Amino acid sequence: MCAIKKKIIIKVLAVLFTLILVVLISSAARLARINITDKKKIIIKVLAVLFTLILVVLISSAARLARINITDTSTPILKGLRSFFGMLERVTPFAAVREENSILHDRVDLLTRMAEETLAINDENARLRSLLDFRKLIPYTSIPAQVIGRDPSNWSNSLIIDKGSSSGIKTNMAVISTRGLVGRIVETGKISSKALLITDPNLRVGILIRRNRQGGILTGTPGGRCKIIYISLDSDVKPGDKVMTAGFGSVFPKGILIGEIEKVGREEGRLYKYAILKPSQDLSRLEEVLCIIK
Numbered sequence: 001m002c003a004i005k006k007k008i009i010i011k012v013l014a015v016l017f018t019l020i021l022v023v024l025i026s027s028a029a030r031l032a033r034i035n036i037t038d039k040k041k042i043i044i045k046v047l048a049v050l051f052t053l054i055l056v057v058l059i060s061s062a063a064r065l066a067r068i069n070i071t072d073t074s075t076p077i078l079k080g081l082r083s084f085f086g087m088l089e090r091v092t093p094f095a096a097v098r099e100e101n102s103i104l105h106d107r108v109d110l111l112t113r114m115a116e117e118t119l120a121i122n123d124e125n126a127r128l129r130s131l132l133d134f135r136k137l138i139p140y141t142s143i144p145a146q147v148i149g150r151d152p153s154n155w156s157n158s159l160i161i162d163k164g165s166s167s168g169i170k171t172n173m174a175v176i177s178t179r180g181l182v183g184r185i186v187e188t189g190k191i192s193s194k195a196l197l198i199t200d201p202n203l204r205v206g207i208l209i210r211r212n213r214q215g216g217i218l219t220g221t222p223g224g225r226c227k228i229i230y231i232s233l234d235s236d237v238k239p240g241d242k243v244m245t246a247g248f249g250s251v252f253p254k255g256i257l258i259g260e261i262e263k264v265g266r267e268e269g270r271l272y273k274y275a276i277l278k279p280s281q282d283l284s285r286l287e288e289v290l291c292i293i294k
Helices: 002-031 036-090 092-137 152-157
Strands: 141-149 158-161 174-176 181-188 193-197 204-209 215-220 226-231 242-245 257-266 273-279 288-293
Touching: 092 141, 152 158, 152 193, 158 181, 204 257, 226 257
Parallel strands: none
Antiparallel strands: 141 158, 141 288, 158 193, 174 181, 174 288, 181 193, 204 215, 204 242, 215 226, 226 273, 242 257, 257 273
């Protein structure tokens, strides 16, 4: 660092000498053209300028030397601190604890994921057991299937199952769950099929109100709800009444629970009542179904 300081001092002196020489030459040329009184004034100005320039150069040089001294002083300290912390990181107990913590965190993450997967498997097993038990109880032959997707063109009112014609699935088969009616098969492929839900406006189901045995037609609405129409005006249907399939036609067997009436009303100009029905099965949470074989 001494060599650097010497170089700086030499550069400062060279700059000072150059500045002085330039100012003197300029002043001498000017003095040659003016009288003695003006010469004195110019000499005073020249000396003031020279003093100012020397002062500025010295202050700048002193500041640079101070920065160099600070850097020289702090460098060994910084190197020492870096070596100290590096030594701490290499000490065996600290390294071992850090590695053990990392391993424990990984194990916790693994166990958490395994626990979540186990819960999901247990839930699925419980649903499948319930479905198989239900299948044994109902008086129909059925084919179990899993819901694998939804039709993008009719997302809320249809679903795709993992069974098709190769498993015996045919169009117009009724689709049910352990809680009640779901819909019917409208399209079949070799290994998958599409079912239309009871909330679709294109689906019609003959129904019976369990309490008074009065009938009507169930249809879906554009809002994704279920509506019963053609209820007799003198019917005493009321909210809370259970509704089941009437067994009309060849699609839906008689006696399958559909849902519960929420609201009863009458549209102006109509000769019948209507009712809004809440399906017994939450159609947005279906994962397994049964397709009924006649």
